[in-house]
Structure formats: structure tokens, C-alpha cells
Amino acid sequence: MDALYGYRGFATVVDLTTGEYRRDPIPQDALRATVGGIGLGTWMLHRYGSPIVDHDGEILSDDNRKQLLDSALSPDNPLIFVTSPLVGTRLTTSSKFAVMTRSPLTGFIADGLSSSHLAVELKRACGDALVIAGRSEHPALLHIDTDGVPHIRNAGHLLGLSTLDTEATVKQELDDGGRRPVRVACIGPAGENLVRFASIANDGGRQAGRCGPGAVMGSKNLKAIAVRGNPDSDPPVAHPEDLRGYARDLSRRSLGAATAKYRELGTIANVSVFNRLGTLPTRNFQQSTFEDAEAVSGEALHQTKTTRSAHCANCTIGCEKIVTVGSKAQGTQKDGEVSARLEYESLFALGPLVGVGDPDAVIRAVRRCDELGLDTISAGGVIAWAMETAGRGLLPSLDLRDGADLAHAGLNFGDGAAVIQLLEDIGYRRGVLGNLLADGTRLAAERVGGGSGAWAMQVKGLEMPGYEPRSLKTLALGLATTPRGACHNRTSAYDADFSPEVDRLAVDGRRGKIAADSEDFAAALDSLIWCKFLRRAFGDFWEESAAVYRMVTGWDDFDAAELRRAAAQIADLKKRYNQRWGWRRSDDTLPDRALNEPLADGVAAGVGLTKEDLDRMIDDYYRARGWTTGGRVEPASIVL
Amino acid sequence: MNSLTAPRNLVVVTVELFGMARIHAGASSVTLTVDTRSPVPALVDALARECPSLVGNALHLAEDGAAAVADGYALNRNGLAFLSPDTDAVWPWQEGDSILLLSNQAGG
Ligand code: SF4
Numbered sequence: 001m002d003a004l005y006g007y008r009g010f011a012t013v014v015d016l017t018t019g020e021y022r023r024d025p026i027p028q029d030a031l032r033a034t035v036g037g038i039g040l041g042t043w044m045l046h047r048y049g050s051p052i053v054d055h056d057g058e059i060l061s062d063d064n065r066k067q068l069l070d071s072a073l074s075p076d077n078p079l080i081f082v083t084s085p086l087v088g089t090r091l092t093t094s095s096k097f098a099v100m101t102r103s104p105l106t107g108f109i110a111d112g113l114s115s116s117h118l119a120v121e122l123k124r125a126c127g128d129a130l131v132i133a134g135r136s137e138h139p140a141l142l143h144i145d146t147d148g149v150p151h152i153r154n155a156g157h158l159l160g161l162s163t164l165d166t167e168a169t170v171k172q173e174l175d176d177g178g179r180r181p182v183r184v185a186c187i188g189p190a191g192e193n194l195v196r197f198a199s200i201a202n203d204g205g206r207q208a209g210r211c212g213p214g215a216v217m218g219s220k221n222l223k224a225i226a227v228r229g230n231p232d233s234d235p236p237v238a239h240p241e242d243l244r245g246y247a248r249d250l251s252r253r254s255l256g257a258a259t260a261k262y263r264e265l266g267t268i269a270n271v272s273v274f275n276r277l278g279t280l281p282t283r284n285f286q287q288s289t290f291e292d293a294e295a296v297s298g299e300a301l302h303q304t305k306t307t308r309s310a311h312c313a314n315c316t317i318g319c320e321k322i323v324t325v326g327s328k329a330q331g332t333q334k335d336g337e338v339s340a341r342l343e344y345e346s347l348f349a350l351g352p353l354v355g356v357g358d359p360d361a362v363i364r365a366v367r368r369c370d371e372l373g374l375d376t377i378s379a380g381g382v383i384a385w386a387m388e389t390a391g392r393g394l395l396p397s398l399d400l401r402d403g404a405d406l407a408h409a410g411l412n413f414g415d416g417a418a419v420i421q422l423l424e425d426i427g428y429r430r431g432v433l434g435n436l437l438a439d440g441t442r443l444a445a446e447r448v449g450g451g452s453g454a455w456a457m458q459v460k461g462l463e464m465p466g467y468e469p470r471s472l473k474t475l476a477l478g479l480a481t482t483p484r485g486a487c488h489n490r491t492s493a494y495d496a497d498f499s500p501e502v503d504r505l506a507v508d509g510r511r512g513k514i515a516a517d518s519e520d521f522a523a524a525l526d527s528l529i530w531c532k533f534l535r536r537a538f539g540d541f542w543e544e545s546a547a548v549y550r551m552v553t554g555w556d557d558f559d560a561a562e563l564r565r566a567a568a569q570i571a572d573l574k575k576r577y578n579q580r581w582g583w584r585r586s587d588d589t590l591p592d593r594a595l596n597e598p599l600a601d602g603v604a605a606g607v608g609l610t611k612e613d614l615d616r617m618i619d620d621y622y623r624a625r626g627w628t629t630g631g632r633v634e635p636a637s638i639v640l
Numbered sequence: 641m642n643s644l645t646a647p648r649n650l651v652v653v654t655v656e657l658f659g660m661a662r663i664h665a666g667a668s669s670v671t672l673t674v675d676t677r678s679p680v681p682a683l684v685d686a687l688a689r690e691c692p693s694l695v696g697n698a699l700h701l702a703e704d705g706a707a708a709v710a711d712g713y714a715l716n717r718n719g720l721a722f723l724s725p726d727t728d729a730v731w732p733w734q735e736g737d738s739i740l741l742l743s744n745q746a747g748g
Contacts, residue, residue, distance in 0.1 A: 257712030261659060261743040269659045270748045276656065276740060277719050299662050344748035466748065488748070498714070498746040500722045532747055536712075603719035 005238040006085035006552035007031050008127035011044065014142060014150045016220050017075060017134030021150045026128055032555060033640050035563075036084030038111045038490075039527030039570040040128065041100035043640070045109065045577055048078040048131050049102055056579040056635070068582050069107040069461075072212075073194060073219040075135035077102050081185070081225075083123040084529045085552045088234045090247045092254045093531035095119045095314040103211035104219075105196040105378070105440045106461040106485045108578045108587075110211030113489075113526060115312035116203035118183040124229020136221040141170065143182075146230040155223040162371035163188040163201035170226050186224035187214040188373025190427040194218050195438040197378035197463070201370065205341050206312065209375035211462060211484060212440075238554025246548060250537065254316045258536035262319035263309070267344035268298035270466070271352075278602025279468040282352040283413050284384035285457050285593055288468045289602040292357025296347060301359060304328055310341070312531075319343070319533050325360040340367035348466030349380025354387060354419055361416025368420055372427035381463030382437045382444060383422050385456055387413045394450045395433070454592040459486035469594050471604040472497040473507050477515045477617040481588050483574040489532065493518045505604055507613040512620025520567035527570060569640075571625065575633045585631050588618055651676050651735040655687055658742040661698035661713070665691050676732040680723055683739065684709055698741055714744035 009028070014021045026040075034040040055068070071077065079101045086094035097119040103110035122130060125144045132142065141155040158166050166186040174182045183203060190198035191214030198214030199207040208214075237243050261269050274280040275293035282290040294300055301307060301321075306328050311318030324339040340346075340363045350356065350365040369376045389395055390411035411418055425434025436444050441463055445456035457464045462485025469476035478491030488494060493515045497504035502514070521541070525532055528545055538544050542560035549563065550556050575583070589595075590609070598608035622631045655670045662668050672686045688699050688707030695701055700710045709715060709725040716722050717731065718738050 257710055258745075260712045261745045262747075264660045267748040269743060270746070273658050273740075273742050273746075276658070277716070299659065302663065348748075492747070494746050498722065498744070500724050503721075505720070533745075535747075536745060 002028065003554075004028070005236055005554045007036075008123065008233070008235055010127040011129035011131050012126040012144070012148065012150065013048075013131040013133065014152075015134040016132060016136040016140060016142075016152060016222060019152055023127065024131075030640055031128070032553075032558070033566055034570060034573070035524070035527035035549070035566050036086070036128070037082055037096065037098045037527040037529035038100070038113070039523060039566060039573075040084075041080055041082040041098040041111060042109065042570060042573045042577060044080050044082065044129055044131065045078070045100050045102070046573065048080065048133065049076075051580055054580050055582040056576070057632070058582065059584070060582045065107065065582055069104065072102045072104040072107060073215060075133070075220065077216055077219075079132045079213065079216050079220065079222075081122055081126070081130040083119055083128055084527065085549065086528055086530070087119045087123045089237060089243060089552065090314065091243075091548070092247070092251045092314065092316045093312070093534050094529065095312055096529040096531065097122055098526070098529070099200060099208035099213045101213050101216045102581065103461070103485075104194070104215045105212045108460060108485070108581055108583065109483050109574050110213055110216075111484055111490065111526075111574070112200075112208035112210055112213055113529065114200070114202055114206050114208040115315070115531070116206055117313045118185055118202045118227065120313065121183040121227040121229045124231065124233045125227045126229075130225075132220060132222065135219065138221065140220075140222050142222060142225045143174065144225075144227050145182075146228055148229075158223045159192060160189060163373045164205060164371060166224055167201070167204065170224050174226050174228070176228070180228060182226040182228040184224055184226050187217050188371060188427070190373045191215060191218035192223070193427065193429045193438065195374065195426060195429065196440045196443075197375040197382075199373050199375050201373055203313070205370050207370065207375070210377065210487060212375070214373050237552045239551040243548070243551040246551065251316045253537045254534060256537065259317050259533060262317050262533045265298040265302055266309075266319050266321035266342070268301060268321060268342055268347050270298070270344040271347060272297040272299060274466070276603070277471065278599060278604035279471045280348065280352055281457075281464065281466055281468050283355045284353065284388045284455060285464070285468070285591075286388070287601050288471060288599050288604060290352035290357065293352065295357050296351045296359050296362055301342070305359065315531065317531070317533055323363055325363050338364055338367050340364075340370065342366060345466055346376035349377045350419060353380045353384045353466070355413030356416045356419060357414070358416050361419070365416070365419050365423060368423050372423060374423065374427060377465055378440060378463040379423060379426065381457055382426070382441045383419055384413075385441045385444065385452070386422070386433065386437055387411050388455050389448060389452050392450075392452075394448055394452055454596075457591050457593065459590060460484075460587050462486045464591070467494055468599070469590055470599050470607055470609045471602075472504050473609065473617075474502060474504070474511050474514055476590060476594070476609055476614065477511050477621055478518065480590050480614060481515065481618060481621055482519065483578050490522050490526070491515060491519045492522050492532070492535070505607050507609070507617060509620055511617045512622070513624040515617075515621050516571070516624040519571055520564065523567040523570040524563055527566070568625075569638065572633045572638050575627070576635060576638055579632060588631060590614060649675050649677070651733050651737070653683075653733055653737040653739055656738055656740045657698075658740065661694060661741050664693050664697050666693070674733055676734070677730045678733065679730055680715065680725055681706065681708065683733070684725065687741075709741070712744060714742055716740040716742065
């Protein structure tokens with residue numbers, strides 16, 4: 001075998017049912033064709049997580065589909081952590097890993113990303129990936145230390161702990177005399193209780209949040225993973241001198257204008273802008289502006305709250321803003337004061353989306369989500385749906401009788417205390433309502449009925465992010481077609497909408513190609529893995545990234561065209577995975593509200609999006625991808 | 641000067657500031673009186689004169705002294721159309737127009 005640079009060339013596979021482990025080699029052509037991160041992770045999902053019966057092309061009944069959805073919580077569904085060839089280099093923002101599984105919220109691919117020290121230790125201890133299969137008999141801590149041998153330890157004493165307390169406890173228990181800490185990924189009570197949008201937390205509160213990987217981890221009886229690798233096992237890079245020079249230059253560029261927003265105010269700067277542009281989803285997408293937007297805007301929080309910046313390991317940008325309740329004028333943070341890692345999506349979902357304009361209430365809610373291990377976007381989305389449903393008088397059909405439920409009888413938008421209480425009820429599946437909402441908006445609406453599916457703001461079961469699709473038409477297409485469900489991260493289609501390139505309020509025949517290209521761009525970013533906030537710091541992204549890949553891997557004939565082909569193939573692989581799990585054309589759509597109600601307010605008041613217009617854009621997108629008119633990728637077109 | 645006293649080819653427009661531009665300026669908006677047929681660079685020049693604290697962050701000065709929108713920022717008219725900052729195209733401006741100065745990075 002040729003010498004391998006940048007990669008380890010194997011995955012560690014642990015079976016929690018039997019306690020056995022092995023190291024599976026990963027073929028070099030698969031590494032090269034899928035790059036790493038989400039690309040390699042998707043290839044591994046096909047390898048380790050295929051259905052026993054391939055449902056591609058089958059017309060499944062709703063019952064069958066429900067069974068497939070629930071089977072995401074069976075021991076057969078693997079949970080896979082995947083690193084990348086850039087992990088372990090000094091390249092800025094490269095300490096990232098993908099978390100891959102099949103989602104119990106959507107039934108389809110769940111491709112998450114998270115960052116920081118854990119990425120480096122995973123690669124050292126486990127190789128290019130850690131595949132976790134089966135289900136432990138007892139609550140488990142999976143501990144892999146410098147020898148690379150997995151140990152399944154009893155974690156009964158960790159049950160019920162928050163994500164932050166779990167991490168702290170595990171680090172203390174596995175302390176090696178203060179030399180090098182273990183790095184921990186864990187779930188909170190929400191994952192233990194199989195909340196379908198539970199997250200996996202690592203490195204002090206970073207989250208692989210979307211699509212419910214924490215519920216899959218909980219279904220395996222796995223409370224935490226602790227990893228400490230051997231630094232000597234870092235794979236060599238092929239051209240270290242070139243890479244050092246490039247890394248220095250990129251770090252310098254990462255401190256320029258292209259990342260200014262993220263360094264200065266962070267993504268919370270979006271609130272005031274989106275409000276002005278009529279793209280800030282408010283009160284369950286009934287409005288696109290929020291009357292209290294200024295109070296929860298990035299500018300106001302910067303000026304009135306104690307805020308400090310933080311960053312993932314190996315990152316020069318530092319987009320994270322840790323914001324404390326109370327006012328800056330009160331002075332430095334006191335013990336016991338609550339702070340939270342605030343970013344736009346959390347702020348939008350637990351603020352405007354649920355009608356809460358008190359910044360302290362939002363900070364407390366975000367913090368509670370992080371402790372419980374809940375995806376903030378889905379948590380805010382399902383609560384917003386419940387608030388609207390309560391307002392329409394449909395919740396009494398649930399027979400809310402016990403103490404926790406009675407408190408929600410008068411559930412209203414804007415009630416920050418009720419949001420916190422509901423988060424608690426969801427995280428522990430308490431009461432009829434908490435238990436219902438823990439299954440996500442789509443299933444909750446199916447159970448409540450009464451037409452409440454029309455305002456269930458989800459795609460493929462995944463709750464919508466904080467971008468109003470009716471006033472961002474290119475993104476609307478991206479949200480409808482992305483395999484993961486309503487996700488703004490696996491497509492950067494909104495970049496076109498926020499530029500002179502298109503009229504964001506109108507539909508035209510170019511959007512299919514723009515959405516496909518933006519998805520390919522995201523696939524390359526997410527596979528190499530670069531942080532998406534670095535994306536404007538590149539000159540020619542494809543040429544530069546291919547050059548970096550050559551420096552790391554030594555595959556000197558790898559060029560920008562091959563990287564583009566890899567990105568397009570990753571999109572094909574994701575789609576094919578969903579097809580095997582029962583995808584059908586009607587899954588690529590948007591919620592009824594987005595297709596039937598014009599916007600009620602803001603600069604885009606009166607603007608809507610029809611199903612016909614969306615379908616035309618979707619057809620253009622399938623054409624741009626080279627898929628069938630029905631939106632299928634033919635298995636024969638995937639070549640590895 | 642307000643719109644009542646402005647000669648016929650001049651209009652008053654408001655530049656709304658977002659993100660760090662707002663914090664640097666210490667204000668959320670600035671009013672400018674501009675010719676209806678000013679191209680975007682001329683409007684940006686007027687903004688730099690009216691609000692010099694924006695120079696060095698949201699705006700920068702070229703060697704010839706002309707102001708331009710800094711990399712990382714964008715302009716938008718009335719919350720609807722995004723403008724190419726260096727275009728010579730004339731819009732033309734109307735009385736009461738709002739020009740938004742905001743980050744060109746929409747990621748969140
Ligand atoms: S820019 Fe933010 S999310 Fe990206 S690596 Fe840096 S700190 Fe992490």
C-alpha cells in the first residue's frame with residue numbers, strides 16, 4: 001500500500017452489544033473520492049447503516065415510513081464520528097468533526113458538525129472515524145485512551161447529569177495527573193429520554209445539534225465518550241513546509257474584512273438586519289419582523305450585556321459570543337449568574353420565533369437547552385408550534401390533566417417563563433405536552449390533528465432555521481431539497497439572496513443551478529472540513545482547497561475539478577442514502593404556511609411563494625444535478 | 641437642509657447602519673442630501689464626509705481620497721435590492737429612500 005498522508009486509513013468500530021471492537025481499513029479511493037468529514041461520513045453510513053431491504057423506488061405506506069422512522073432508535077443504526085485530512089494540522093478552523101447517523105426526527109440522513117479539541121483526539125485515538133454500533137446493556141461510558149483500545153465502562157452514576165456536568169465529571173474521573181485531559185462527547189437528560197431532537201455536546205457546550213444524534217446515542221445507552229489519543233499517532237502531511245506557509249497566510253486573511261462580522265458581533269448581528277429585510281421568522285413564521293428585535297439584536301447585546309468572545313480549538317476567528325444575563329453596567333460577572341453561548345439560530349428560535357423579546361429570558365432558555373442537550377432550533381420550533389396551536393384552542397384535545405400540563409393551558413407567545421418550563425418538560429418527557437413535543441413538530445401535529453400540520457414549520461420533519469423562505473427564494477429551494485431537511489448549513493443558497501445576483505423576492509429559472517452549486521460548495525467545506533465562516537477569506541475556494549489537499553495528502557494530481565466532482569458526488573451519495581430509506585418526491589417541499597400564506601408584514605409584505613413556483617425551481621434543481629425528473633439519483637451514476 | 645428647501649435635483653435619504661457600523665458611528669442612521677442621479681460611489685463619499693467615524697471600518701479611503709464600502713460590507717436600497725457598491729449605475733434616488741449599510745456575510 002502507498003504511504004498515507006493526512007489520513008489514518010482506518011476506522012475503529014465498537015459494538016456496544018457484544019463489547020467487541022475492530023479496526024476496519026478504509027480504502028484509499030474512498031478517502032480520495034469523499035475527502036473526509038461529511039463526505040466520508042456519508043460513504044460510511046452506506047457501509048455501516050444500510051437498510052436490510054433497500055426501499056429505493058418503493059411506494060411505502062405511511063405505516064411503513066413510521067416504522068422506518070422509529071427504527072432510527074434501534075441498535076442497528078450506527079452513530080459515526082468522522083474526522084478529516086485537515087484535522088491535526090495548524091490550519092485555522094480545521095479542528096472539526098462530523099457526526100453521522102440516521103435521524104429519529106426525519107428518518108433520513110443526519111449529518112452534523114461540531115468542533116474543537118475532540119476532533120484532534122478522535123483522529124489520534126480512533127483513526128479517521130469511530131463507528132458505534134449496537135446497544136449497551138447498562139448505561140455506558142466509552143473510553144478510548146492513548147492505546148486506542150475501547151473500554152465500555154459503567155456510567156450509571158452519570159445518568160441525569162447535564163451535558164456540562166457530565167463532561168466535567170468524566171474529565172475529573174479520567175484525569176491523568178493534569179498532563180492531558182480526555183475530551184468528551186456526551187448527552188444530557190434529553191438524549192437519555194430519547195427526545196428526537198437531542199444533541200450531542202462536546203468541549204464545553206459545542207453541539208452537534210440538528211436531527212437528533214443525541215437520541216441515537218441515548219438509544220444505545222451511551223451517556224458519554226471520552227477520548228485521549230497519542231500525539232505520536234498524528235499522520236504525517238506530505239508537504240509540511242508548504243502547508244506551514246499556507247497556514248500562516250490563511251490565518252492572516254482570516255483576520256480580515258471577510259470574517260469581520262463573526263469576530264466582532266458574531267452571528268447574532270443577523271437579528272437587526274433580518275428584521276429590516278423582512279426575513280426574521282417571528283411567532284411561528286406568522287410574521288417576518290419582530291417588534292422587539294432591537295432589544296435582542298446583536299448591537300444591543302454588545303452594548304448592554306457582558307459579552308466575551310470564545311473560539312473553537314485552532315481557530316483565529318472566534319465567532320462565539322458568551323453573553324451573561326443582567327446589564328453590563330452592573331459590572332463583572334458574579335458567581336451564579338447565567339451565561340450562554342449565543343449565536344443567531346439559538347437567539348432567533350428562543351426569541352422572535354416564540355415571541356420573546358426579553359434578552360435575559362432568551363439567554364436562560366439557550367443555556368437550559370445546552371444543559372439538557374436539546375437542539376435550540378427544533379426546541380424553539382416545536383414550542384412556537386405549540387403556542388400557536390394553544391392559541392387556536394387545539395391543545396385541550398390532549399387532555400392536559402397533570403400538574404406540568406395544567407401550567408400550559410394558557411400557553412402564549414412571548415411568555416419566557418413558559419418557554420423554560422416547556423424545555424424542562426420536553427427534556428424529561430414530562431406530562432402529556434412535554435412528551436408530545438419531545439417527538440418534534442411533525443409527529444406532534446399528526447397526533448393533535450385539527451389541521452395543525454399547516455403551521456408545523458418543518459421539512460422532512462426537521463424544524464426550520466431562522467431564514468424566512470418567502471422572502472429568500474433561493475434559500476427556499478435549498479430548504480426544500482437538502483437531504484437533511486430544513487437546514488441552512490448544508491446549502492449556502494442564501495448567499496445569492498443577500499447579494500445583487502438575484503431578486504430574492506422573485507422566482508426565476510436560475511435558482512436550481514445556484515442552489516445545486518451552493519450545496520456542492522457546502523459539501524466541499526463540510527468534508528475538508530473548513531468552518532463555513534471562513535468561506536469568504538478564500539480567493540478561489542476550489543483552487544486553494546485542492547492545493548491544500550495536495551499539500552496534506554501528497555496526491556499531487558488532485559485538482560479543483562476533482563474536488564468539484566467529489567462535492568457533487570457527495571450530494572448524490574446523500575440522496576441515494578435517503579432513497580434507500582424510503583425518500584419520495586413529495587418529501588422535497590416546504591410547509592403549507594410557506595406555500596399558502598403571503599407574508600403579513602415587513603418590507604416584503606404581500607410576497608408569497610406558490611407550490612407551482614417551488615416545484616418549478618425543484619425541477620430545475622434536479623436537472624442541474626443530473627437526477628431523474630422524479631428527483632432520483634440512479635445508483636449506477638455513483639462511482640467510487 | 642431638508643426636503644422643503646432642497647433644490648429640485650437634491651433629495652434627502654437616510655443611511656441605516658447595522659452591526660459594527662452602528663456601534664462605530666454611535667447612531668443607527670445618518671441623513672444625507674444627495675443628487676437624485678448620484679452613482680453609488682458618490683453617495684458613499686457623502687456618507688464618509690457626514691460620518692467620518694465609519695472610515696477605517698465600514699468604509700475605507702482609496703489613495704485618491706475617494707471613499708468606498710469596505711470589503712465585508714454591502715449596500716441595500718429600501719430593504720429590497722442589494723446594490724453593487726462600485727457600480728456607476730444611477731438608481732436614481734428618491735426623497736425618503738433608505739440605504740442600508742450592512743455586513744455582506746449572512747451566515748448564521
Ligand atoms: S469561526 Fe466560530 S464556529 Fe468557526 S471554528 Fe471559529 S469559533 Fe468555531
